[in-house]
Amino acid sequence: MTARLRRSAWPLVLTVWLLAFGGCAAGPERGPVTLVFKYARILGNADPLPELLRAFEAAHPGVRVKGEALPWASDDQHQFYVINLEGRSPGFDVMMLDCIWVPEFARAGWLLDLTSHLQPDELAPYFPSAVASATYGGRVWALPWNFNVGLLYYRADLLAKYGLRPPETYEELVEQVRRVRAGERDPALDGYVWQGKQYEGLVVNVLEAFWANGARLLAEDGTVFPEPARAADALRFLRGLIETGVSPAWTTAADEELSRRAFGDGHAIFLRNWPYAMDLFEGKGSAVRGKVAFAPLPGRARGEPGAGSTGGAHLGVSSRSRHPDLAMALARHLTSESAQRAIALGAALSPARQALYRDAELVRSHPAMPRLQALALAGRPRPVTPYYLLLSATVQPEFSAALVGVKPPERAIADAGTRLAYFLRAVR
Amino acid sequence: MTGREAAARRRALVCVGPTVLALGALTVYPGVWVLWLSFQRRIPIFDVSRFAGFENYAFLAVDSRFWSAAHTTAVFTLGSVALEVVLGVAAALAIHAQQRGRKVSLSLLLLAWAMPAVVGAKLFEWLYHPAAGLINVALGRHAINWLGDPSVALPAVILADVWRTMPFVAILCYARLLAIPADVYEAAQVDGAGRIATLTRITLPLLGRILLLAVLFRTLDALRAFDIMFVLTGGGPAGTTETLTVYAYRALFQTLQLGFGSAVSVVVFALVMAVAWAYLRLLRTGTVAA
Known part of the structure; x- marks a missing residue:
């Protein structure tokens, strides 16, 4: 009896399977078109994105936009994209991209070439450095969305108290730390805090030290560390900041938030960080409210003027999107001036469009914006190469080893160079 | 036939x-x-x-980052497993000796084990926070740079791992302790064995087999350790907490070198297999009596 029942169940099972797969295969869409937008949730007092997506739907009848959240950490986002794009099952149309991934994704063929879709002057309103990082091989692969640049925050109250002006060189900064700390006699007051943990932020900080010292990580012709002696000297200088106590010992474990909190609690005179920190310092209940200002990152006494590293997010269109024109329209809508204004107002993200830095409404709520524009203009992008992640992941432990003092800077640079040469030989 | x-x-x-x-x-x-x-x-x-033939392996043989990761993996495994066994046995004995509140103690122990590894790691990230962390606040002027000092970071990571996984060893041992018949101890008492003699001659030998199993599980886990260092240090400072699996992850998923990353994974796999084989042999030959 049971055996017969079991046998008679087979056709049923088969039918269910066929139905299930049949359902999946019923491909060509009928009814409304759905666009999927992948982005990391935006923090701030109000997330403006849902409203921006609804506005797009209202302007495009028959189109639905689904906003899907990415993981929080940049590395996890990258992994998500790589697995889904390499697996040829993207399931999304518009994607938020960390600017350092654009050349890599473009070379892999995952991004739609936007060049022919653009109006002649469409990219003129953006920061040139943002456009540069969205361009690879002479083609444009993404639209700049928000923009970041490394800044030197300082305690304006303390510097004024000792009659000091914001430092133009790191040598001046060290001297000012000595004077302020000698005067304040506060053992809990650190000098200069920055990001020295072994992660992407460390690469950014070291690059800024390189540039101030006339060194680079990657030359235009693809040479790594074209100025090895200057690069080693820059690392030695950073190590010296920690050794002499200008920067606290925990700098070697510090990321953006750790250093931002120390400065925000009033325990440091100088801080290197991104523009987002300013809103938090000026927020209600902040221990340093009204006492903070920012300046360009210092240069070196016998080197070059300082430049902050640029960063930020772009919006790209998946090359496998089934609605490339609509997806492009969505990317354009989200990077429009009004959308970038809404995002800058609601969240602590700076726009990639320059005009907004003089926008009356934005300047009223963010008085520092006009000054920020000048610094952002002077910013330098990290090496624009498809191998950026390989580059960064390879140099991180070497830079960290030099910072914590377990490896002489020259050795760290030489070892990183050897490893990079081996890996890059395979891909070039 | x-x-x-x-x-x-x-x-x-x-x-x-x-x-x-x-x-x-x-x-x-x-x-x-x-x-x-x-x-x-x-x-x-x-x-x-x-x-590429053995190219990837040839590079690994001279790759200082690989050898550093292998060294870190070995130190992490030996350190964390040894501490877990000692503390786990001690905790099991302590709970076994408890007259009241055994269930509460067991629940508290299990809480740490039940916690997802990433949550446990985040917890320690705050404990180790240089300025606001509970540990450094307690230490006051002698604050330690837990995750930024190359000589302290790995011990700090081991400590966090021991906190989370010691309960596993403790619970296994406790279950074995419950299964030891009371008359064995009574006989020992009659024969005039003291507390220490009872522990070293009866309890520990009887725990032997279950301990070997616990050590096997924990060693295999520790050899593949990833999450705790990934969250706490990302492998830093100076790569001192980068284990072989973290290295493999960076090669495979971050820089997408499938060939090279696979070579690292194969080494981890061989290592785990070798250790498992050695343990299983030890278990089968019964050098440790139950």
């Missing part, structure tokens, strides 16, 4: 078939594929795919 034997053999083959197929599809096939990948230079997004 009689007809009945042949039929039994056929039935056995039919019964074992699905298992062999499942293992083959889920374990052997990917394993062989990774081994095949490890002999290649393969970076799909850059269209690099060529046979």
